[in-house]
Amino acid sequence: MNMTCRALLGATVSLTLAGAAMAETTITVATVNNGDMIRMQSLMDGFYAKHPDIKVDWVTLEENVLRQKVTTDIATKGGQFDVMTIGTYEAPIWGKQGWLVNLNDLPAEYDVDDLLPAIRGGLTVDGNLIAAPFYGESSMVMYRTDLMEKAGLTMPEAPSWAFIKEAAEKMTDKSAEVYGICLRGKAGWGENMAFLTAMSNSFGAKWFDMDWKPQFDQQPWKDTLNFYLDLMTNYGPPGASNNGFNENLALFQQGKCGMWIDATVAASFVTNAKESTVADKVGFALAPDNGLGKRGNWLWAWNLAIPAGTQKEDAAKAFVAWATSKEYLAEVAAKEGWANVPPGTRSSLYANPEYQKVPFAKMTLESINAADPTHPTVDEVPYVGVQFVAIPEFQGLGTMVGQLFSAALAGSSTADAALAQAQAITTQEMTRAGYIK
Amino acid sequence: MARKTTPAKTAVVTIAAWTIGFLIFFPILWIIILSFKTEGDAIKSPLQVLTSGWTLHSYAEVQTRSNYALHFWNSVILSLGSTVLALVIAIPAAWAMAFVPGKRTKDLLMWMLSTKMMPAVGVLVPMYLLFRDFGLLDSRIGLVVVLTLINLPIVIWMLYTYFKEIPGEILEAARMDGAGLKSEILYVLTPMAVPGIASTLLLNIILAWNEAFWTLQLTTKNAAPLTQFIASYSSPEGLFYAKLSAASTMAIAPILILGWFSQKQLVRGLTFGAVK
Numbered sequence: 042m043n044m045t046c047r048a049l050l051g052a053t054v055s056l057t058l059a060g061a062a063m064a065e066t067t068i069t070v071a072t073v074n075n076g077d078m079i080r081m082q083s084l085m086d087g088f089y090a091k092h093p094d095i096k097v098d099w100v101t102l103e104e105n106v107l108r109q110k111v112t113t114d115i116a117t118k119g120g121q122f123d124v125m126t127i128g129t130y131e132a133p134i135w136g137k138q139g140w141l142v143n144l145n146d147l148p149a150e151y152d153v154d155d156l157l158p159a160i161r162g163g164l165t166v167d168g169n170l171i172a173a174p175f176y177g178e179s180s181m182v183m184y185r186t187d188l189m190e191k192a193g194l195t196m197p198e199a200p201s202w203a204f205i206k207e208a209a210e211k212m213t214d215k216s217a218e219v220y221g222i223c224l225r226g227k228a229g230w231g232e233n234m235a236f237l238t239a240m241s242n243s244f245g246a247k248w249f250d251m252d253w254k255p256q257f258d259q260q261p262w263k264d265t266l267n268f269y270l271d272l273m274t275n276y277g278p279p280g281a282s283n284n285g286f287n288e289n290l291a292l293f294q295q296g297k298c299g300m301w302i303d304a305t306v307a308a309s310f311v312t313n314a315k316e317s318t319v320a321d322k323v324g325f326a327l328a329p330d331n332g333l334g335k336r337g338n339w340l341w342a343w344n345l346a347i348p349a350g351t352q353k354e355d356a357a358k359a360f361v362a363w364a365t366s367k368e369y370l371a372e373v374a375a376k377e378g379w380a381n382v383p384p385g386t387r388s389s390l391y392a393n394p395e396y397q398k399v400p401f402a403k404m405t406l407e408s409i410n411a412a413d414p415t416h417p418t419v420d421e422v423p424y425v426g427v428q429f430v431a432i433p434e435f436q437g438l439g440t441m442v443g444q445l446f447s448a449a450l451a452g453s454s455t456a457d458a459a460l461a462q463a464q465a466i467t468t469q470e471m472t473r474a475g476y477i478k
Numbered sequence: 479m480a481r482k483t484t485p486a487k488t489a490v491v492t493i494a495a496w497t498i499g500f501l502i503f504f505p506i507l508w509i510i511i512l513s514f515k516t517e518g519d520a521i522k523s524p525l526q527v528l529t530s531g532w533t534l535h536s537y538a539e540v541q542t543r544s545n546y547a548l549h550f551w552n553s554v555i556l557s558l559g560s561t562v563l564a565l566v567i568a569i570p571a572a573w574a575m576a577f578v579p580g581k582r583t584k585d586l587l588m589w590m591l592s593t594k595m596m597p598a599v600g601v602l603v604p605m606y607l608l609f610r611d612f613g614l615l616d617s618r619i620g621l622v623v624v625l626t627l628i629n630l631p632i633v634i635w636m637l638y639t640y641f642k643e644i645p646g647e648i649l650e651a652a653r654m655d656g657a658g659l660k661s662e663i664l665y666v667l668t669p670m671a672v673p674g675i676a677s678t679l680l681l682n683i684i685l686a687w688n689e690a691f692w693t694l695q696l697t698t699k700n701a702a703p704l705t706q707f708i709a710s711y712s713s714p715e716g717l718f719y720a721k722l723s724a725a726s727t728m729a730i731a732p733i734l735i736l737g738w739f740s741q742k743q744l745v746r747g748l749t750f751g752a753v754k
Contacts, residue, residue, distance in 0.1 A: 069698060074710050079543065100698045101543075101710045110695060117606050121615055121698045231714070286714055291521040316518040316717065 066356040067096040068123035077383045095356045123357040129163045133431045136166030142347040143169045163414040172344035173365040177385025179408035180338045182326040184300040188212045202329045209276035212299030221276035223298035227285040228447035230439025235428040241265040243337035245419040253476035255467035257460045266456045282451035308401035325404040339428035340412035513723035520719035536724035553703035557686035560625035564633045572637035590631040598691045616698045625686045640674025704729040
């Protein structure tokens, strides 16, 4: 073999090896289409600079479509995704099934102890972190400061349900299409039942006792539903049984709601002067309580998880670590401003003096800290989850019960009839599923 | 004898027809209007929506966020591919049922149609497992086969109805002239059934274009058609009407234009054989 041939062969081998070393790994990330996730897709330069050998392909979908799709894929081990965006409802269920990769070995600079305890608790199964939180939210009271002043009231930082009722009554002016309170009424486990389950916690109610027996026939649930129906019938907007987050957001932004109790993420929408006519007249308070030690706020987080069995675990972990890191939060702040940083995941964010200037930062943190998914109710319960019960049957059950309560709000049923039916349906389903022996 | 029509009667019928037509088209018109509004304006009352300013902002945002061309191309391939494949299978099948029916032909036709009554989600998991094992997840070939199978009963039914209208004697004459089975179907039957085949083809393209269960469940990125493009623009938290309307307008525009230009053919085909 002459020198030229050897040189060519050597060069070819070197190039092949170099090519193999530099081979690009493409990971597919399934994500929900909320603003924070969309923003991340435009801020990928930081990740690519750090990991030039990893390419990220996005599959962005609406929440319900995404949920159905990733559930089918992970349950059948379809292997279509390397990273999935999942909620705090799925995380413990999938974690227990062994469907998710443990994230215990994230690098030290990730600083896992910086994650907010309430959020981290919801993502830990048997001591293992099974998903990393991308953003977290709770619920709180958003109210019109001008209408509150006009009513001669001052909103406490931690109001009671009795105060909310009094304020709703005084703020309501139906002739001017101003309604004292706007709450979710649209049926669904993530719609009206997210609100009503969280509200029921503050009334001392619970979905199940320690023997998984449904509790809709107990007084606390009657108190919850009657209070809610009374509030909405007298001081709520017309057609409230069709209202979810977006409908109430539109009403509040148009100045038609005195108070709105909903996700903390709404704070950035109602204070955005480009979309809201009341942007400079909004105040925030903790979700109400009844003096029983639990507030009526929920806890939710969108998290990044890696399905067990992915062939690209290392690349997927590198992405998850970057997307949920302090470094990413700083990058968003630098490029888009502190108000656009994904909230509710890290203690260090709330310790940052710059972030503390964001008007809703303090209340968001306090609301998240006020929720405890492992001890959601006044009495002890056998389940995890504040506004849901983390069992696979809950999606169906929650929606069925939500339809009954929505019908009661629409006036086509009564509170007692709705509760009796809820008790019957839930007992039947839980017996069929083997929870009740 | 032709019925007498007065100008007043004609005017009433015309106005009624236009009103019904407008009511049917109104949701699409409203989507198009909303697509030219800001998110803030899109949620206002109808009168405020109409009087507010117009903008292309939603279209720009949708273009930036999504790869429309890829989704569009996938929709074209899936709808055309499944339609052609369905016709290749359905024409001989409909020929057999129309011209050489057996004792159980009617039962067979009813059984085929009954498969359309099963909710798709009932076979989601077995289908997903089959696709996984054959490596067909997120592939155009797999989806073409699925869409073909979904629409095959309707295609066979429609073609069967058209073929039944054609006198069997003509085919008999062709056979006497020495035409084989292939020639009989290709050169005698098919040209005579062109309006019926054309309308079946158009209807199948529309059905495949709009199919939004399997195309969402079995694709991720490479084979994802316009249904997935639309599915990424609604949101339970946050305003989305304008962006969703822009995405919807972009998704329905091609099929709307196709339907517009071929409406004569479509109506002729659909009413073919309705009056004897």
